[in-house]
Amino acid sequence: MSTVQKPQKVYAQKGEKQVGKIVSGEKKETTTALVCINAAGNYIPPMLIFKRVHMNNQLMKAAPPDALAGTSRTGWIIAELFTKWMGHFIKHSGASQNNKVLLILNNHESHLSIETYKLCRQNGVIMVSLPPHTSHSLQPLDVTVFSSLKVAYNEECDRFMRLHPGPRITQYEIGGLFNAAYCRVATMSKATNGFHTTGILPFNPHRFTEEDFVPVNAVMSFLESSEDENEAEVQDIDDRPSASTIQASQEKREFDPDIPGTSGSMSAFEFIRSIVDDVVDAALSKSSEESNDLEVSVIEVASFPKVLPRSKSLRKRDWAI
CATH class of the missing domain: 3.30.420 (Nucleotidyltransferase; domain 5)
Known part of the structure; x- marks a missing residue:
């Protein structure tokens, strides 16, 4: 129940644009x-x-x-x-x-x-x-x-x-x-x-018939199809190169003289692209028996950059006189 009632139907002449019904208020309290x-x-x-x-x-x-x-x-x-x-x-x-x-x-x-x-x-x-x-x-x-x-x-x-x-x-x-x-x-x-x-x-016990369970059967079939899709996605994820493979590739490059910041002259973009190429090669060698098509993006390898903390300073308002 509420202190603001739900208005009943209002009878008015045909063609009226605005027909009102008085209610108790706008803000209601539940009981x-x-x-x-x-x-x-x-x-x-x-x-x-x-x-x-x-x-x-x-x-x-x-x-x-x-x-x-x-x-x-x-x-x-x-x-x-x-x-x-x-x-x-x-x-x-x-x-x-x-x-x-x-x-x-x-x-x-x-x-x-x-x-x-x-x-x-x-x-x-x-x-x-x-x-x-x-x-x-x-x-x-x-x-x-x-x-x-x-x-x-x-x-x-x-x-x-x-x-x-x-x-x-x-x-x-x-x-x-x-x-x-x-x-x-x-x-x-x-x-x-x-x-x-x-x-x-x-x-x-025969109060409910098979027609009463039709919506339930539809929901269950939808859930089963969703579970099958999730299992397929999990299988695709398992086929991707593991974290140990990527880590091994990165550890190998820690002592590479061509890494940016060391004695080499390789750019950052070329360095990331070389990592992606190694990941693709590892994935293709692992799934060559099943499929030769595999798409790997830089986003899947490198994590998203962290968002800077929001400034807590409040901007002063210009009050009009």
Whole structure:
């Protein structure tokens, strides 16, 4: 959720060049809602996570009953807040060693912590994480609840802006706006249909067909072709002259009197060109059985020159009077 709603469609006369829609502001603040449902149509009171450091009780004004509140610097859930929510879940679900509960989660990093693991093990909570990038098809909340909840929340924000012209939506209004949208969407039918559509309950192993895996097969074939190309490139690199061959050539020339800087008169360009010729000769002699075409550039032999450090001096600006 955000303090700046996504505008709905605006109806205007045909031919209008500019059609506007009032929004809360330009800079938005993210707020996360942690929702949990079961196959019987029941809902655990949600948790709202605000983007701030310190908690204020006024933030939960008009929020859903028994809702839990938390804060984080980003407005997203973190491991500490998920551990706090896990105690909230155990309280409302009645999980215990004699009444074990299966909790299906998306593959988020905040769910993995030692504190959460110990808390679940002590209270009989069995966590199952969905595979990555499958929550749009396997998570009941994503299939039937969240899309409708987002639309309902934006409608409540639009209604608030029409009834209260002037002030913008802040974090102190999010609790009431979310509560109004949540009460409209959180129905028993949506919860039960979410589990039925994903094939979790009743269990339906034939929920997905071969057509659902066509994009995956296309990606896998692309990855396999990329691996084959990488293997071919590695083989080409192995066929190139080794560093020891080049080093031996360079060591041989350390005592050559024709090297620039010694008693000889060879230029630097001729010296580099002679090294390239030796490298080409070594490569051709090594790969004569396979191929006689080999291209070696000076860049592959000599390293790039180092860039000079950037000057830290600041240029003085000429201020106009």
